[in-house]
Amino acid sequence: MRHFTHLKDLGPKGQAALIKLAAEYKRNEPGALLKGKVLGMLFFNPSLRTRTSFEVAMHKLGGMSVALEEGSGVWKLETEDGAVMSGDKAEHVREAAPVLSRYVDVLGVRAFSRGMGQADDDADGVINAFRRHAKVPMISLESAREHPCQGLADMLTVQESFGQTQGVKVVLSWAPHVRPLPKAVPNSVLLHAAAAGCDVTVVHPPGFELGEAVRAEAQKYAGESGGKIRYSNDQRAALEGAHVVYAKAWGPEPRASEDGIVASPALRGWMPTLKHFENATEEAIFLHCLPVRRNVEVSDEVLDSEFARVVDEAENRMWVQMAALAWLFGKA
Amino acid sequence: MRHFTHLKDLGPKGQAALIKLAAEYKRNEPGALLKGKVLGMLFFNPSLRTRTSFEVAMHKLGGMSVALEEGSGVWKLETEDGAVMSGDKAEHVREAAPVLSRYVDVLGVRAFSRGMGQADDDADGVINAFRRHAKVPMISLESAREHPCQGLADMLTVQESFGQTQGVKVVLSWAPHVRPLPKAVPNSVLLHAAAAGCDVTVVHPPGFELGEAVRAEAQKYAGESGGKIRYSNDQRAALEGAHVVYAKAWGPEPRASEDGIVASPALRGWMPTLKHFENATEEAIFLHCLPVRRNVEVSDEVLDSEFARVVDEAENRMWVQMAALAWLFGKA
Amino acid sequence: MRHFTHLKDLGPKGQAALIKLAAEYKRNEPGALLKGKVLGMLFFNPSLRTRTSFEVAMHKLGGMSVALEEGSGVWKLETEDGAVMSGDKAEHVREAAPVLSRYVDVLGVRAFSRGMGQADDDADGVINAFRRHAKVPMISLESAREHPCQGLADMLTVQESFGQTQGVKVVLSWAPHVRPLPKAVPNSVLLHAAAAGCDVTVVHPPGFELGEAVRAEAQKYAGESGGKIRYSNDQRAALEGAHVVYAKAWGPEPRASEDGIVASPALRGWMPTLKHFENATEEAIFLHCLPVRRNVEVSDEVLDSEFARVVDEAENRMWVQMAALAWLFGKA
Numbered sequence: 001m002r003h004f005t006h007l008k009d010l011g012p013k014g015q016a017a018l019i020k021l022a023a024e025y026k027r028n029e030p031g032a033l034l035k036g037k038v039l040g041m042l043f044f045n046p047s048l049r050t051r052t053s054f055e056v057a058m059h060k061l062g063g064m065s066v067a068l069e070e071g072s073g074v075w076k077l078e079t080e081d082g083a084v085m086s087g088d089k090a091e092h093v094r095e096a097a098p099v100l101s102r103y104v105d106v107l108g109v110r111a112f113s114r115g116m117g118q119a120d121d122d123a124d125g126v127i128n129a130f131r132r133h134a135k136v137p138m139i140s141l142e143s144a145r146e147h148p149c150q151g152l153a154d155m156l157t158v159q160e161s162f163g164q165t166q167g168v169k170v171v172l173s174w175a176p177h178v179r180p181l182p183k184a185v186p187n188s189v190l191l192h193a194a195a196a197g198c199d200v201t202v203v204h205p206p207g208f209e210l211g212e213a214v215r216a217e218a219q220k221y222a223g224e225s226g227g228k229i230r231y232s233n234d235q236r237a238a239l240e241g242a243h244v245v246y247a248k249a250w251g252p253e254p255r256a257s258e259d260g261i262v263a264s265p266a267l268r269g270w271m272p273t274l275k276h277f278e279n280a281t282e283e284a285i286f287l288h289c290l291p292v293r294r295n296v297e298v299s300d301e302v303l304d305s306e307f308a309r310v311v312d313e314a315e316n317r318m319w320v321q322m323a324a325l326a327w328l329f330g331k332a
Numbered sequence: 333m334r335h336f337t338h339l340k341d342l343g344p345k346g347q348a349a350l351i352k353l354a355a356e357y358k359r360n361e362p363g364a365l366l367k368g369k370v371l372g373m374l375f376f377n378p379s380l381r382t383r384t385s386f387e388v389a390m391h392k393l394g395g396m397s398v399a400l401e402e403g404s405g406v407w408k409l410e411t412e413d414g415a416v417m418s419g420d421k422a423e424h425v426r427e428a429a430p431v432l433s434r435y436v437d438v439l440g441v442r443a444f445s446r447g448m449g450q451a452d453d454d455a456d457g458v459i460n461a462f463r464r465h466a467k468v469p470m471i472s473l474e475s476a477r478e479h480p481c482q483g484l485a486d487m488l489t490v491q492e493s494f495g496q497t498q499g500v501k502v503v504l505s506w507a508p509h510v511r512p513l514p515k516a517v518p519n520s521v522l523l524h525a526a527a528a529g530c531d532v533t534v535v536h537p538p539g540f541e542l543g544e545a546v547r548a549e550a551q552k553y554a555g556e557s558g559g560k561i562r563y564s565n566d567q568r569a570a571l572e573g574a575h576v577v578y579a580k581a582w583g584p585e586p587r588a589s590e591d592g593i594v595a596s597p598a599l600r601g602w603m604p605t606l607k608h609f610e611n612a613t614e615e616a617i618f619l620h621c622l623p624v625r626r627n628v629e630v631s632d633e634v635l636d637s638e639f640a641r642v643v644d645e646a647e648n649r650m651w652v653q654m655a656a657l658a659w660l661f662g663k664a
Numbered sequence: 665m666r667h668f669t670h671l672k673d674l675g676p677k678g679q680a681a682l683i684k685l686a687a688e689y690k691r692n693e694p695g696a697l698l699k700g701k702v703l704g705m706l707f708f709n710p711s712l713r714t715r716t717s718f719e720v721a722m723h724k725l726g727g728m729s730v731a732l733e734e735g736s737g738v739w740k741l742e743t744e745d746g747a748v749m750s751g752d753k754a755e756h757v758r759e760a761a762p763v764l765s766r767y768v769d770v771l772g773v774r775a776f777s778r779g780m781g782q783a784d785d786d787a788d789g790v791i792n793a794f795r796r797h798a799k800v801p802m803i804s805l806e807s808a809r810e811h812p813c814q815g816l817a818d819m820l821t822v823q824e825s826f827g828q829t830q831g832v833k834v835v836l837s838w839a840p841h842v843r844p845l846p847k848a849v850p851n852s853v854l855l856h857a858a859a860a861g862c863d864v865t866v867v868h869p870p871g872f873e874l875g876e877a878v879r880a881e882a883q884k885y886a887g888e889s890g891g892k893i894r895y896s897n898d899q900r901a902a903l904e905g906a907h908v909v910y911a912k913a914w915g916p917e918p919r920a921s922e923d924g925i926v927a928s929p930a931l932r933g934w935m936p937t938l939k940h941f942e943n944a945t946e947e948a949i950f951l952h953c954l955p956v957r958r959n960v961e962v963s964d965e966v967l968d969s970e971f972a973r974v975v976d977e978a979e980n981r982m983w984v985q986m987a988a989l990a991w992l993f994g995k996a
Contacts, residue, residue, distance in 0.1 A: 091955030291423030623755035
């Protein structure tokens with residue numbers, strides 16, 4: 001049985017195949033490949049793009065979706081084995097996953113980082129618990145460690161903009177935010193770009209390093225794909241000659257200032273403005289997974305500029321998800 | 333590209349055409365006019381009728397719907413241009429609207445008044461921001477200024493009851509409530525009845541006037557349709573000879589009494605009872621947009637009487653919405 | 665017009681027919697029996713299995729569903745006749761039920777016990793108010809008094825395990841919990857097992873008796889079906905020779921201990937462990953309606969054992985609901 005919860009389920013070659021398939025679907029919709037199939041989606045966290053794009057993707061493929069929100073319409077779920085369930089969690093994943101597997105044909109789960117540290121994020125307990133107990137293919141709607149559908153959509157967008165991903169210079173640039181954010185998206189940008197043969201630079205202030213396990217996995221993919229990976233604390237130098245500027249907030253914050261953003265003027269300067277594109281290539285594009293806090297993470301002038309491809313990138317979620325769903329059912 | 337967020341998108345003639353079409357659909361469902369189309373609905377406020385009737389309308393037309401609730405399953409949305417998004421709103425309409433436009437074929441938004449005064453309501457910032465940034469047709473699910481699908485449903489109900497709307501005496505009568513309510517519905521009753529050629533009386537206690545801009549727009553429609561508009565503070569006189577008694581709470585309240593309703597016995601008398609129908613016409617009907625607070629806004633005896641057409645009125649939401657959706661797609 | 669909100673809508677013979685039909689559907693799906701039909705579901709309480717299994721059931725039958733959550737996306741609903749609605753409830757069932765009846769073809773409601781005592785539970789005010797005012801068939805998604813779809817699913821599971829329900833020894837065994845729970849599920853286990861001709865023992869600590877009205881109704885069904893009913897406070901003796909061990913928490917609790925579960929070590933011993941199966945029959949099965957609090961209501965070792973049929977039982981919800989929906993529309 002296939003699952004798609006982490007890039008390692010696909011590897012570099014599998015990713016390349018799905019990006020090709022997604023591009024084909026975008027040109028010519030494949031019709032009712034999944035007629036009668038049902039996608040169950042369980043959200044532990046909010047969603048706009050993910051839920052809508054998956055529901056429409058299933059509809060385009062001839063199937064249907066059921067979207068459940070944990071803690072709102074749905075019982076709170078326990079995922080730890082052996083738990084004495086005397087708290088606020090009324091149901092265990094050991095029941096929820098196999099039961100949902102009897103109703104639906106593929107199961108998606110969104111479960112962000114619990115904020116319990118790098119090791120907990122790397123273990124990715126919630127989605128892996130579902131994966132262990134589900135009896136149908138699982139797809140990640142973003143978990144603590146990765147957001148693999150986002151990673152695929154990002155690489156499809158790079159492919160569309162430059163005709164290839166190989167050797168494209170991708171700069172993943174840390175950005176300020178009002179609160180500490182999980183690393184799932186930057187992890188996936190790094191992993192998917194490395195697997196796609198990009199020349200990746202991850203640039204961030206000291207103290208915002210990505211986790212070791214993810215960096216090692218990315219290095220392995222770069223070895224397989226012919227990609228390169230660099231890490232830097234010098235944003236200006238990193239952006240030199242960039243094809244793709246990918247901004248994203250992640251990680252621990254310095255203490256908040258009075259206006260609730262970030263303390264240090266130096267770190268505020270990390271927020272992309274048009275000035276940050278001065279030394280990029282002429283055809284440079286700007287990416288962000290969305291949602292984005294305007295004028296905190298990214299300036300209006302960048303998001304409203306010709307550089308921005310964030311709406312194309314979001315649309316591509318739908319097409320790569322259609323490809324991933326087809327693959328999960330052995331139709332690709 | 334067509335939108336339907338305010339009556340001015342249709343004008344009197346457009347409204348007449350859609351009411352005719354809705355009546356036809358009610359007699360004979362039109363089948364899969366919108367096969368494969370997707371309606372995205374984004375709710376900033378609760379809904380029972382609107383969500384259900386739109387979902388069923390799309391289903392009857394061969395399409396499907398995705399219903400999103402802002403702040404519950406969906407990120408909170410910023411709509412102000414230039415905002416520094418350091419508060420609780422994680423996503424801007426400048427991203428949300430174009431992104432949703434890539435997934436869905438028509439976008440509905442419900443965004444009630446923010447309670448920031450008449451000018452803010454008239455500006456209708458949230459729905460107009462979506463309209464500005466959406467790339468697909470927009471339909472209002474009720475905004476700060478108007479509830480145009482309700483207005484159409486009301487006029488279809490009048491048409492069904494009296495065989496015409498021209499010259500029908502519609503009395504829009506203010507009613508008590510437990511808290512200040514927005515004016516979108518009374519605005520739409522006035523606008524749609526004026527555009528349909530009704531003889532409209534708006535009656536309310538002093539201090540509960542509808543806004544000037546809406547009144548001026550209604551006057552223009554009355555000029556075009558041959559309708560009449562009167563304003564009054566004398567409920568008893570206004571109800572004389574009424575064909576349609578439309579009760580609705582709106583606007584600022586006098587200080588609440590101990591039981592949480594309204595202070596003055598005089599204002600409590602505005603709540604329709606059977607006594608209020610004594611001088612109405614014999615075939616008079618009672619309308620209310622729902623939800624209605626029984627025995628606060630309207631008495632049980634009216635809602636349970638033969639006068640009440642509120643369930644027909646609610647059903648008509650579905651048929652006018654089918655007509656409006658068909659029109660948005662150029663199928664009408 | 666047919667409704668299915670309580671077992672008395674079916675009686676023993678009707679139940680037997682629906683279980684037979686559900687078993688047939690499970691072997692061969694019946695196809696688009698309810699093409700174009702819409703199920704509206706209104707949840708006053710959370711749900712995982714119920715919502716998902718009904719949505720998928722309607723999809724398999726060719727129809728669609730709209731799921732509404734009261735108090736979240738939907739106005740809070742008043743159900744008392746004559747209420748002066750000056751509190752937090754914005755809509756009355758007297759409007760909500762007939763209005764929804766204009767949009768949907770069958771209406772499901774979930775409304776748990778309000779915790780106002782046995783008489784209030786027996787009166788089952790909310791679902792009966794909907795039933796009184798709805799103009800389309802109603803189906804219970806669990807109410808204060810009963811959970812009839814669960815009862816059907818339980819009996820289908822017994823039938824599958826033992827080839828019959830007649831004479832099967834069912835032990836409904838009270839279990840500890842962290843808070844007082846409603847009696848709808850134990851009521852339905854008793855009623856449906858009695859109606860299916862089972863040899864039922866209800867065993868619980870003193871003070872946790874089921875209500876008189878339900879016990880009397882069960883006795884009547886046992887008389888019709890040839891079933892037997894016993895009540896006991898001796899768990900060990902009751903489990904002797906059991907075919908079905910059905911654990912469920914219900915009713916008032918002794919004061920909570922420091923760890924939030926239950927006070928008395930004696931009562932904690934009611935939680936099923938493998939030891940509880942020592943004197944059961946060799947082919948004994950374990951049932952629970954789910955959600956279940958592991959290691960509070962039931963031990964891991966039972967839920968993870970070969971005795972457990974809880975996932976089959978949950979799957980059977982879908983098949984019996986398909987049968988019940990077909991029956992409501994006169995297709996069975």
